[in-house]
Structures are given as structure tokens and as C-alpha cells.
Amino acid sequence: MDLKATALLKLVYLEMFGHDMSWASFHVLEVMSSAKYLQKRVGYLGAVQSFRQDTEVLMLATNLLKKDLTSTSITTMSLPIITLPHVITPSLALSVLSDLLPRLTHSHPAIRKKTIVTLYRLALVYPETLRPAWPKIKERLMDEGEDPSVTAAIVNVVCELGWRRPQDFLPLAPRLFELLVDSGNNWMAIKLIKLFATLTPLEPRLVRKLLPPLTNIIKTTPAMSLLYECINGIIQGGILDSTDDSIGGEEIATLCVSKLRGMVMVEGDANLKYVALLAFNKIVLTHPYLVAQQEDVIMECIDSPDISIRLRALDLVVGMVNSDNLMSIVGRLMRQLKNSRSATAEELNHQPAPIEPTADSDDESPEVAIKTDKGAAEAPLLPDDYKIDVINKILDMCSSNNYGNLVDFDWYIDILIQLVRSAPIPNSSSLSDDSNMGRNETSNLDVSERIGDELRLVAVKVKALRLQATRAAESILISTYNDTSSQLTSGSGVLRAVAWMVGEYASSLASPDGTLTALLQLTKASTSAEGLNIYLQALPKILSLIAGDEHIAWTPERKTMVALLMARIIHALEPLAVHPDLEVQERAVEFSELLKLAAEAASGQETSRDGDQQDAPLLLTQAIPFLFAGQELNSVAAGAQKNVPIPQGLDLDQPINPNLNNLLRAVESASFDKPEQDEFEVYYHQQQPPIAISSNEPAVNRLGAREEPVHSYQQGSEESYLDPDIVARRRAERMERNKDDPFYIAPTEDRSGRSTPLHNILQSNNGPDLDIDSIPIMQLDLGKTSPLSQLSPKKISSHKPLQRIQVAADETLATSGTSTPRYDDSENSLDGPQRQKHKGKSLLQVDSSHIGAFSLEGDSSSGPLDYERQKREDAEMAKAMQEVERLRLEMQRANERIQAAQGVEGTVVKKKKKKAKPVGTEADSGEAVTVVKKKKKAKPAVMDEGEAASEPVEVVKPKKKKKKAKIDEGEQQSIVD
Amino acid sequence: MINAVLVFNNxxxxxxxxxxxxxxTSVQQRLISEIFNLVSHRPSGSCNFLPLPPLLASSSTSTVPSSEHNDVPSLVTYRHxxxxxxxxxxxxxxxxxALIDLIQVYVEALDRxxxxxxxxxxxxxxxxxxxxLAEMVVGGVVVETQLDKVVEGVKSQGRVAKRPVNEGRGGGLGMGMGMGMGGNFGWTGR
Structure with a gap:
């Protein structure tokens, strides 16, 4: 046995290095049952480290655990107590509960405190535990003569339970308060404050009572941890918000902030800085101005060498930014980005190896594996994450509050250009852009894409700056082309936005030729379909600008120049006609055919000699520009025409329904429908080539005629009565949506902005404020946006499959409806973040629950092969039981809530206790099961909402019964009562 | 509550x-190596709190705003x-x-x-x-923070702990440990 124990000890040691020892579980059990304490201890250690919920021998261990629990020796007794939390399952909890409960009154405090914690862990998997255990724990807590460390343990447990169901612990408040004031134990005080922070929202009167001692502690305590927790508790308990009626919340906030400032200022203690920043982050939500006063110290932290501190400071900075400090803060961050760039680039060159997280888990040389791992993963990961964070934060700051903090857009454009250069691309280039889409790379793309979006947004929204923005885009594009070693790879997200801009605002370009060359180069070099789609659209746009000027004479020079250009483009497009991506293929074919036609026309057209003036071929001067411009007389710039205000008498909203058919016909037959449609297609990066809609698919058109022309009609009206900036906003939204939903073309267009990605909601909602010169026009739309929003439900209801997205559309429409009339920026900007938060939460909720499930059940696959099936069954059963427990807990909670509302909680608990006791003590298994069953049946009856929940319970019941019976049979002899 | 306590060397x-x-087990190992990656690159003067390792981070970003999600690990504290x-x-x-202090207590207890x-x-x-550790933390909940009591609790479990002072490593160990140690010599080379 000695040998076995030693071997087990070695095994446990090996397990620490990642070697599976689940096969040895039976041996663990053997050692556990040894009579010698030291061997026993080894056995229990093995159990703690290796047993999982699905470990089979757990069943066999139950008896042993129960036996050791009743041992006379304190040390032996504590072994099962400290082991139970690691191996507990509901069934195990049920059977050991009766042995564990008496330990609460054990004479030795060490046993008592450990038992309390173990009971808490029992309660987590088997909530019924609390019924018999809670009164006893409470008794311990109330007992003034109790050992202080036991009290502290209880407080810890109560604190853990506290946030789950705070209302149950309100009655304890007086005693807890007493402990807080009298105990003088800082550890406990910290926990108590945390607990109170969860209680105060439920009981506002507590605030009054708590404030004096808390402020007292804040002012006097020498312990930084306690000080911090006090401040934290005040913040988290919502005391700062709620004190407006009673004691000056401002005073406390000021006190807290000044103390926190003191903490940040403490030289050399990074921990205090960190936690103080954490606390600042929470205060800044309610008292941004107070925090903004501490700008100097916070900005120090932003340059701290410690990434953790930097990140916290960064979070904070976003909260406290205003128009005065924006430029200085962003400047500081930019400097940081610029300086850090070279350093990380060097680092990167050293460690280009990919990350292999599992490398170290299997073989005998953990160190080696870890070492290589460390180099590769760390260096690129952290700084890049940080940089991405910084860039995102800069963009957040600048675009926040409808660009309200931004005073100088020129400066912003410069910042954006700079950001494009310092965006951490190197990483993605080393990983190559489509083969391994690592976590890193996607986030990189996201950030550069975001910068591009931002630039585009500025160009679209701020007309005054469109020229500069386009020039900026151009310079980015050309520099990418010129500098082949540049960090920007052709798949980089920013280029998409940039390519769109140079195409759409081609008239603002400084050198269209250079841009075209760069774009061609890009098109040849890039492989990713998303990028190509956009480049392909931009190419003819620029070409039409260069070649399509009908006022310049058709000279031989021009002819050759144009022919050359078109040949180059065709040359670039032709290989793409066999591109694997259908979209790219289609566009390439469309455009290259079109250009071939144009080239033919151009070569056929005679050039003008000295005497007779020859025009350029119409196809070049008329048709191609028409594709993108729509209105020939206006500039190519998309926003130009929409500026023309509609005469008041012309109300495009009214006649929609009565005149529908006429209008449809009219629109369909009207020749300008084609180019207009095309323009929009181009504008929105529609994936289907523009021509297809009107000319290639007449049959489809006729079939879908009802819908499609309506939509184009709508669009026309919408665009003409809406303010340019709103149109722009809608466009941005649409663009975003179309990205998500590439296969939806025309029909989706009229339901604007349905699935705007979260970060864009904010941005796009900012629209109204942005266009400074359009403010007077706002008045005009007020009436008309609301009809639109009234209309929208009708439109929406016709399309069922897209329900999820439609919700978002309602929101957008609603906001535009409510916020435009009042032109209320604050409301608008408030709306955005809120929605964002809400959505984010739900997303994350799924995530976290998934993680939770993963960490609990992830071990189900870790068995030797022969047992696999059995194990799976076992796991299933365990899962089923978990489900039952969960449901039961839910029902129980609901039940208690109902009863608490009726104010009879005390008696109910007593009754339940009576019922629960038989479960634990009854020797006869059949009876126990029936009792449980009865209870279960009774509960759904009490509850209204239990109907749905009771179904799964019923299904699972047989399994559970079987299992319980099994266990009870096994345990019959050991149950003493 | 405390989700995990880890000790590893440089x-x-x-x-x-x-x-x-x-x-x-494999997840544990991955977590350890991720944390090690984070921790080993920190400059000496920096604070004792780590950003969450990637394995945990996916859940963390979501949980920060809402206090309901107290169940998810959100804090990685270390001491070197x-x-x-x-x-x-x-x-x-x-x-x-408090966690920093807890580590301090633990180390002091070991020192004793x-x-x-x-x-x-x-x-x-x-x-x-x-x-x-079992004396201080049970099931993720701190049960004892007083150094004396921790030491006393461990010592009460047997003489093992007292024996292996630096020079006594060769012999005179508790029965289980004597063998265990002999075996351990073999592995430390790894």
C-alpha cells in the first residue's frame, strides 16, 4: 500500500504537468480507503486533482466519504470536507448532506468553517442543501461567541451567496452591520462591504446607515485594500447615485475621487494605481467632470510601462473626454502608437512562429514547449491587442457624441491617415490573408476596416471635408501602391473603404491617373473577394472621370490615351473573369465586356483633325459615366444632387398607394430608371452587377415588379426629401447591412439599416449633428420622417424571414423619427450607447453561459476509450440531473419569490424543512424517491409559469429515479438513522 | 470566489x-501556459494584475458591465x-x-x-x-487568513511538513513522503 500511495503521489505530480490520470481513479480510491492518515491524504489529494463529475468510482467513494466524515480524528475528518467541493455531484450531495450537517456544530472551529464552505459548494449543485443548512449557518453567524475565523468564513460564504439572491440576506443586515463596525478584521470588512454593495440597491435605507461608517473607514483606515473596497462598495452599491435626497452625494464622490487620486499618486505602487483606475472607471459613469479633473495623473498612467494599467487608463480616458482635452489626449495616444511601432515590428521579426497552444500538453518536455510558445504568442499578441485597443478608443473618442467633441476635422483626417499607417498590420501579413485567419488577423482587419469606415463616414457626412478626405484616401491608396514593402496588404480592410471613396468621389481626386494605376495594381495583387468587388466597381468610375469628358476634343492623343487606359483595365479584369468568387467573376465579366465595347467604339471613332470637330464616342462620354453618375449635368459626387430641395408642393409620400401601378409602369419605362438604379447599386456595393436588374432580367423584373419599382420609387423620394446627411447615414447603414447580407439586393434596400453592426449604430446615429451647413434644412424633414416610420411596419410585415433584422430597422426608424424633430443630440447619442450595451449584453450572456457549460462539462470526453460509451451515458445522466436540479432551483426560487411577496416565508421554510428531512434520513429508497417526486409535482402546481418547465422534468424523472434508487441501495447500511 | 490557484516557476x-x-487536464495546461506567457513578460515594476488570458477573455469582455455575472473569472492576480x-x-x-495579501499569507505560511x-x-x-492551501481556501472560498492558524492546521496533520528542512532531504521523512521524494528526484530533471 505504501508503494501504491507513493506511486499515486508521483502520478498526481505528473498530472500537474498535463498527463491524464483518469485511468487511475480506482487506485486513487484504494489509497483513499487506507487506514493510515498520510496515505489517506495522498489518496484524497489524488481525488481532488483527478476526479471529475463523470468519474465512475465516485459512486463507490460515497461510502468512504461518509465514513471519513464521521471519523473521530479531526485531520481525517477534514479530508473529505475539503475534498467534497471538488468532486461534488447532486447525488453525492444528497447522500453526504446528512453526515455533513452535524459537523457544523463540531467542537473544533477549523472543522466548522470548512464545513460551512463545503455546504455552500454543495448548495451550488444541490440547492436543497440550503434548507436544512441555512438555519444552522445563520445560527453560527448570529452567535457572538463564535470563533472569529468561522464568522469570517460564514461572511465569505454569505458574500458568495449574496449576489445570487440578495433579497434573502436583507434580514441579516443588522448583524452584518454590527460585524462591519466592530470586528476590526479587514478581510471580513472587505467582504462585508462587497456584500452590502449588493444589498443596498434592494434596501435604500441601508445607505443612510452605511454611509457614516464607510466614510469613517475611508478617512481613517491605513489599509489600502479596505479603503479601496469601501470606495468600490460605495460606487457599486449605487450610493453615489442615490444620495441626492439624503446626504450630499457630491461630497462623498469628491472624497472618493480625492482618495483615489492619492492612491494613483503613490509612488511605485502599481497595484494601487491599477485598482484606483478601476474605481475611476466606475465613477466616471456618474461623475465624469470629477474624474476629468484628475486628468494629469490619469494621463501619466496612460504612458505607464505596465499594460494592465495602460488599458485601464485607456478605458477611463474614453469616459472623461470632452472637447477641450480631446486633442491633447488623442495626441498623446498617437505619440504612443508611433513610438511603439518600430519596437514591436522588430520583435515581430524575431518571432514569426505561429501559436500552438496545445504544444506543451502532451510530451515529456514541457519546458521546451512552453518556451517556444512564449516567444511566439506573447510578443505579437499583447502589443497588438493594445494597439488595436488604442486605435478603437481613439476612434470612439473622436466620433463620440456625434463628433461633438471634435473641433477640427482636418486634424481628424490627419489622425486617421496616421492611424492607417500605424495600424498593426504586420501580423496579418506574416500570417497571409486568407489561409489562416487567426484571431489576431481578424481583429487587425477589423481595426483597419474601422479606420476606413471612419474615413468614409467623414467623407460622406461632412461635405465640407469631402475633398480632403478623398485626397487622404487617394494618398493612402497611392502610397500603398508605391511602397510595396508597406505594411498594408491588399486584403487590408482600410483599402476597401478607401477604394470606394476614390471611386465615388473621383472628381475630388488630385491625380486620377495615379489613383487608377494604384487601383489596377491592387486589383492584380489582391485575392480576397471582398476587396476585389469594391476595386472592380471603383475602376470604371475613375475611368469614366478620366475618359468621359465630352467637352475635350477627341484628339489622337486622347484617343490613344483612352485606348491604352481601357486596355490596361481590360487586361486587369480579364484574369478575374475566372476568379473563384462568383461576385468578382460576374463583375469582372460585366465591366470587361462593357469596356471592350467602349474600346471598340473608341477605336472606330475618328479623331478630330484641324478642321472638323469630332466628338468622343458616346459610349465613353455618355453611357459609362451614366452608369455611375445618373444625372449627367451634376457632378459625379453622390451627394450633390441630393442637395437640391424638393418643392413643397411635390409630396412624394402621399400618392404611393393609390397610384402605385401607374407609377410602377412609369418608373419601369422611364429610361432614367436604369442609371439611377445603377448608381445605387454601385453606391451600396451591391453584389449583383447593376445592369442585370433592369436589362438582363426582364422576366424577373416583371414578376417582382410590384416590389422592385416601389422600392426604387421610395428610394428616390427618400433621398430627395431627406437631408443629405441623413441620407448619408442611411447609406452607411445600408452599406453595413449589405455587407452582412450579400445576397439580398434590391428588396432589402428600402428597409433601411436593419442589421447595423453595433459599432456603427453609434456612428450612424451621429449623423444629424455632423453636417453643419444643413441645420436649417432639418426643419424640412421633420414632418416627413415620421410618415416614413409609419410606413415602415407595412413594408416590414411583408417579409417574414428577416425578422431579427427587422427589429433593428424599427429601432433605427424610430430614432430618426423621434430624434430629428427635436434635433436632440443628447437623446440621440444616449440612445446609441444604450442599445449597444443592451445588445452586447445579450450576446455576451450566451457567451458566458457557454463558457460556464464548457468548463463544467468539458471533461466528459476525457475518458479511456473502453469506458467511453458508459461514460457518455453517465454524462448524459449527470446532465439530465443537472437539468432537473436547475429547473428545481428555478422553481424553488420562483416559489420563494411568490411566498416572500406574501410575507409568509418563515413558515414555508419550516414546512419544507420537515419535508426535506425525510429525504435525507429515510432508509427506504422507494419512499425517498416518492417524496421527492411529490414535491416536484406539487411545485409546478403552485407556480403559474411552471407549466413549460415541468415538461422536461417529467421526461427526465425516470432516469433520476433510477439513479437515486441505485445510490440509496448502496448507502442503506451506512445511513445511521 | 477563487477559481484557481497556480504556482509555477520562471x-x-x-x-x-x-x-x-x-x-x-488539457484545458488546465493551456490556461497555465497562457497565463505564463502573460506573466513572464511583465516588467518588474508593474502591477500584480494580469489582463485575462485568451482562454478566459472571451467570456470576460461580456461580463464586465453586468454584475450578475459574478460567476465568471474576471481577475488574475499574481505575485512573483x-x-x-x-x-x-x-x-x-x-x-x-486582498488577494495579493492572501498570496503573501500563503507564501509566509510556506516559509514557516x-x-x-x-x-x-x-x-x-x-x-x-x-x-x-487547503487550510486557507476550501472550495474556492477563503476560510482562513491568519498565518498562525494556517501553519498550525498544517502541522496538526502530521510531522511531514516539519521534516524536510533543507539538509534533511535525504532521509528521515514521513513514510509516504520518503518514497515520494525518491521518485520525485527522477522527474525534476525534466
Whole structure:
């Protein structure tokens, strides 16, 4: 046995290095049952480290655990107590509960405190535990003569339970308060404050009572941890918000902030800085101005060498930014980005190896594996994450509050250009852009894409700056082309936005030729379909600008120049006609055919000699520009025409329904429908080539005629009565949506902005404020946006499959409806973040629950092969039981809530206790099961909402019964009562 | 609550791993190496709080705003002593500064138990390490923070802990440990 124990000890040691020892579980059990304490201890250690919920021998261990629990020796007794939390399952909890409960009154405090914690862990998997255990724990807590460390343990447990169901612990408040004031134990005080922070929202009167001692502690305590927790508790308990009626919340906030400032200022203690920043982050939500006063110290932290501190400071900075400090803060961050760039680039060159997280888990040389791992993963990961964070934060700051903090857009454009250069691309280039889409790379793309979006947004929204923005885009594009070693790879997200801009605002370009060359180069070099789609659209746009000027004479020079250009483009497009991506293929074919036609026309057209003036071929001067411009007389710039205000008498909203058919016909037959449609297609990066809609698919058109022309009609009206900036906003939204939903073309267009990605909601909602010169026009739309929003439900209801997205559309429409009339920026900007938060939460909720499930059940696959099936069954059963427990807990909670509302909680608990006791003590298994069953049946009856929940319970019941019976049979002899 | 307590040395070799929620062994190893990657690159003057490792981070970003999600580990606290890193992963119900103190208490307790503790002690007596931890943290909840009581609790479990003072490593160990140590010699070379 000695040998076995030693071997087990070695095994446990090996397990620490990642070697599976689940096969040895039976041996663990053997050692556990040894009579010698030291061997026993080894056995229990093995159990703690290796047993999982699905470990089979757990069943066999139950008896042993129960036996050791009743041992006379304190040390032996504590072994099962400290082991139970690691191996507990509901069934195990049920059977050991009766042995564990008496330990609460054990004479030795060490046993008592450990038992309390173990009971808490029992309660987590088997909530019924609390019924018999809670009164006893409470008794311990109330007992003034109790050992202080036991009290502290209880407080810890109560604190853990506290946030789950705070209302149950309100009655304890007086005693807890007493402990807080009298105990003088800082550890406990910290926990108590945390607990109170969860209680105060439920009981506002507590605030009054708590404030004096808390402020007292804040002012006097020498312990930084306690000080911090006090401040934290005040913040988290919502005391700062709620004190407006009673004691000056401002005073406390000021006190807290000044103390926190003191903490940040403490030289050399990074921990205090960190936690103080954490606390600042929470205060800044309610008292941004107070925090903004501490700008100097916070900005120090932003340059701290410690990434953790930097990140916290960064979070904070976003909260406290205003128009005065924006430029200085962003400047500081930019400097940081610029300086850090070279350093990380060097680092990167050293460690280009990919990350292999599992490398170290299997073989005998953990160190080696870890070492290589460390180099590769760390260096690129952290700084890049940080940089991405910084860039995102800069963009957040600048675009926040409808660009309200931004005073100088020129400066912003410069910042954006700079950001494009310092965006951490190197990483993605080393990983190559489509083969391994690592976590890193996607986030990189996201950030550069975001910068591009931002630039585009500025160009679209701020007309005054469109020229500069386009020039900026151009310079980015050309520099990418010129500098082949540049960090920007052709798949980089920013280029998409940039390519769109140079195409759409081609008239603002400084050198269209250079841009075209760069774009061609890009098109040849890039492989990713998303990028190509956009480049392909931009190419003819620029070409039409260069070649399509009908006022310049058709000279031989021009002819050759144009022919050359078109040949180059065709040359670039032709290989793409066999591109694997259908979209790219289609566009390439469309455009290259079109250009071939144009080239033919151009070569056929005679050039003008000295005497007779020859025009350029119409196809070049008329048709191609028409594709993108729509209105020939206006500039190519998309926003130009929409500026023309509609005469008041012309109300495009009214006649929609009565005149529908006429209008449809009219629109369909009207020749300008084609180019207009095309323009929009181009504008929105529609994936289907523009021509297809009107000319290639007449049959489809006729079939879908009802819908499609309506939509184009709508669009026309919408665009003409809406303010340019709103149109722009809608466009941005649409663009975003179309990205998500590439296969939806025309029909989706009229339901604007349905699935705007979260970060864009904010941005796009900012629209109204942005266009400074359009403010007077706002008045005009007020009436008309609301009809639109009234209309929208009708439109929406016709399309069922897209329900999820439609919700978002309602929101957008609603906001535009409510916020435009009042032109209320604050409301608008408030709306955005809120929605964002809400959505984010739900997303994350799924995530976290998934993680939770993963960490609990992830071990189900870790068995030797022969047992696999059995194990799976076992796991299933365990899962089923978990489900039952969960449901039961839910029902129980609901039940208690109902009863608490009726104010009879005390008696109910007593009754339940009576019922629960038989479960634990009854020797006869059949009876126990029936009792449980009865209870279960009774509960759904009490509850209204239990109907749905009771179904799964019923299904699972047989399994559970079987299992319980099994266990009870096994345990019959050991149950003493 | 505390989700895990880890101890590893400067090379990332684990010396103690204790997870208070059940995790697959390979996941544990991945977590350890991720944390080691984070922790080993930190400059000496920086604070004792780590950004969440990627494995945990996916859940963390979501949980920060809402207090309901106290169940998810959100705090990684570490301390560096000579050749060893002590790490505690915990949820938001623990106080960060208190955790730092907790590590301090733990290390002091080990120091008392081993009399001038060093990494070798931990390798050869990792069972004592577990015992000391069990005195302080049970099931992820802190039960004891007083140094004396922790030491007393471990010592009451047997003489093992007292024996392996630096020079006594060769012989005179408790019965289980004597063998265990002999075996351990073989592995430390790895």
C-alpha cells in the first residue's frame, strides 16, 4: 500500500504537468480507503486533482466519504470536507448532506468553517442543501461567541451567496452591520462591504446607515485594500447615485475621487494605481467632470510601462473626454502608437512562429514547449491587442457624441491617415490573408476596416471635408501602391473603404491617373473577394472621370490615351473573369465586356483633325459615366444632387398607394430608371452587377415588379426629401447591412439599416449633428420622417424571414423619427450607447453561459476509450440531473419569490424543512424517491409559469429515479438513522 | 470566489495547480501556459494584475458591465517571489488587493512550514503545499487568513511538513513522503 500511495503521489505530480490520470481513479480510491492518515491524504489529494463529475468510482467513494466524515480524528475528518467541493455531484450531495450537517456544530472551529464552505459548494449543485443548512449557518453567524475565523468564513460564504439572491440576506443586515463596525478584521470588512454593495440597491435605507461608517473607514483606515473596497462598495452599491435626497452625494464622490487620486499618486505602487483606475472607471459613469479633473495623473498612467494599467487608463480616458482635452489626449495616444511601432515590428521579426497552444500538453518536455510558445504568442499578441485597443478608443473618442467633441476635422483626417499607417498590420501579413485567419488577423482587419469606415463616414457626412478626405484616401491608396514593402496588404480592410471613396468621389481626386494605376495594381495583387468587388466597381468610375469628358476634343492623343487606359483595365479584369468568387467573376465579366465595347467604339471613332470637330464616342462620354453618375449635368459626387430641395408642393409620400401601378409602369419605362438604379447599386456595393436588374432580367423584373419599382420609387423620394446627411447615414447603414447580407439586393434596400453592426449604430446615429451647413434644412424633414416610420411596419410585415433584422430597422426608424424633430443630440447619442450595451449584453450572456457549460462539462470526453460509451451515458445522466436540479432551483426560487411577496416565508421554510428531512434520513429508497417526486409535482402546481418547465422534468424523472434508487441501495447500511 | 490557484516557476513548470472548478487536464495546461506567457513578460515594476488570458477573455469582455455575472473569472492576480509565480484566478467577488495579501499569507505560511522556503521544497513536498492551501481556501472560498492558524492546521496533520528542512532531504521523512521524494528526484530533471 505504501508503494501504491507513493506511486499515486508521483502520478498526481505528473498530472500537474498535463498527463491524464483518469485511468487511475480506482487506485486513487484504494489509497483513499487506507487506514493510515498520510496515505489517506495522498489518496484524497489524488481525488481532488483527478476526479471529475463523470468519474465512475465516485459512486463507490460515497461510502468512504461518509465514513471519513464521521471519523473521530479531526485531520481525517477534514479530508473529505475539503475534498467534497471538488468532486461534488447532486447525488453525492444528497447522500453526504446528512453526515455533513452535524459537523457544523463540531467542537473544533477549523472543522466548522470548512464545513460551512463545503455546504455552500454543495448548495451550488444541490440547492436543497440550503434548507436544512441555512438555519444552522445563520445560527453560527448570529452567535457572538463564535470563533472569529468561522464568522469570517460564514461572511465569505454569505458574500458568495449574496449576489445570487440578495433579497434573502436583507434580514441579516443588522448583524452584518454590527460585524462591519466592530470586528476590526479587514478581510471580513472587505467582504462585508462587497456584500452590502449588493444589498443596498434592494434596501435604500441601508445607505443612510452605511454611509457614516464607510466614510469613517475611508478617512481613517491605513489599509489600502479596505479603503479601496469601501470606495468600490460605495460606487457599486449605487450610493453615489442615490444620495441626492439624503446626504450630499457630491461630497462623498469628491472624497472618493480625492482618495483615489492619492492612491494613483503613490509612488511605485502599481497595484494601487491599477485598482484606483478601476474605481475611476466606475465613477466616471456618474461623475465624469470629477474624474476629468484628475486628468494629469490619469494621463501619466496612460504612458505607464505596465499594460494592465495602460488599458485601464485607456478605458477611463474614453469616459472623461470632452472637447477641450480631446486633442491633447488623442495626441498623446498617437505619440504612443508611433513610438511603439518600430519596437514591436522588430520583435515581430524575431518571432514569426505561429501559436500552438496545445504544444506543451502532451510530451515529456514541457519546458521546451512552453518556451517556444512564449516567444511566439506573447510578443505579437499583447502589443497588438493594445494597439488595436488604442486605435478603437481613439476612434470612439473622436466620433463620440456625434463628433461633438471634435473641433477640427482636418486634424481628424490627419489622425486617421496616421492611424492607417500605424495600424498593426504586420501580423496579418506574416500570417497571409486568407489561409489562416487567426484571431489576431481578424481583429487587425477589423481595426483597419474601422479606420476606413471612419474615413468614409467623414467623407460622406461632412461635405465640407469631402475633398480632403478623398485626397487622404487617394494618398493612402497611392502610397500603398508605391511602397510595396508597406505594411498594408491588399486584403487590408482600410483599402476597401478607401477604394470606394476614390471611386465615388473621383472628381475630388488630385491625380486620377495615379489613383487608377494604384487601383489596377491592387486589383492584380489582391485575392480576397471582398476587396476585389469594391476595386472592380471603383475602376470604371475613375475611368469614366478620366475618359468621359465630352467637352475635350477627341484628339489622337486622347484617343490613344483612352485606348491604352481601357486596355490596361481590360487586361486587369480579364484574369478575374475566372476568379473563384462568383461576385468578382460576374463583375469582372460585366465591366470587361462593357469596356471592350467602349474600346471598340473608341477605336472606330475618328479623331478630330484641324478642321472638323469630332466628338468622343458616346459610349465613353455618355453611357459609362451614366452608369455611375445618373444625372449627367451634376457632378459625379453622390451627394450633390441630393442637395437640391424638393418643392413643397411635390409630396412624394402621399400618392404611393393609390397610384402605385401607374407609377410602377412609369418608373419601369422611364429610361432614367436604369442609371439611377445603377448608381445605387454601385453606391451600396451591391453584389449583383447593376445592369442585370433592369436589362438582363426582364422576366424577373416583371414578376417582382410590384416590389422592385416601389422600392426604387421610395428610394428616390427618400433621398430627395431627406437631408443629405441623413441620407448619408442611411447609406452607411445600408452599406453595413449589405455587407452582412450579400445576397439580398434590391428588396432589402428600402428597409433601411436593419442589421447595423453595433459599432456603427453609434456612428450612424451621429449623423444629424455632423453636417453643419444643413441645420436649417432639418426643419424640412421633420414632418416627413415620421410618415416614413409609419410606413415602415407595412413594408416590414411583408417579409417574414428577416425578422431579427427587422427589429433593428424599427429601432433605427424610430430614432430618426423621434430624434430629428427635436434635433436632440443628447437623446440621440444616449440612445446609441444604450442599445449597444443592451445588445452586447445579450450576446455576451450566451457567451458566458457557454463558457460556464464548457468548463463544467468539458471533461466528459476525457475518458479511456473502453469506458467511453458508459461514460457518455453517465454524462448524459449527470446532465439530465443537472437539468432537473436547475429547473428545481428555478422553481424553488420562483416559489420563494411568490411566498416572500406574501410575507409568509418563515413558515414555508419550516414546512419544507420537515419535508426535506425525510429525504435525507429515510432508509427506504422507494419512499425517498416518492417524496421527492411529490414535491416536484406539487411545485409546478403552485407556480403559474411552471407549466413549460415541468415538461422536461417529467421526461427526465425516470432516469433520476433510477439513479437515486441505485445510490440509496448502496448507502442503506451506512445511513445511521 | 477563487477559481484557481497556480504556482509555477520562471520556466513555466507548474509547481502547484488547484482548480476549484472541474476542468479538463488539457484545458488546465493551456490556461497555465497562457497565463505564463502573460506573466513572464511583465516588467518588474508593474502591477500584480494580469489582463485575462485568451482562454478566459472571451467570456470576460461580456461580463464586465453586468454584475450578475459574478460567476465568471474576471481577475488574475499574481505575485512573483524569486523563482516562483503565484497566481490566483478569481471572480469579481474577491477584492484584488486582498488577494495579493492572501498570496503573501500563503507564501509566509510556506516559509514557516519549510523554514526558509525555496522552490526545491515545493517540488519535494508538494503535498504539503496542497495541505497549506487547503487550510486557507476550501472550495474556492477563503476560510482562513491568519498565518498562525494556517501553519498550525498544517502541522496538526502530521510531522511531514516539519521534516524536510533543507539538509534533511535525504532521509528521515514521513513514510509516504520518503518514497515520494525518491521518485520525485527522477522527474525534476525534466
Amino acid at each position: 520556466a513555466g513548470q507548474p509547481r502547484l495547480t488547484k482548480f476549484y472548478t472541474q476542468l479538463e 517571489y524569486a523563482t516562483l509565480y503565484f497566481i490566483i484566478i478569481s471572480t469579481s467577488t474577491e477584492s484584488p488587493l 512550514l519549510f523554514e526558509n522556503v525555496c522552490e526545491l521544497d515545493l517540488i519535494f513536498n508538494f503535498e504539503t503545499l496542497h495541505a497549506a
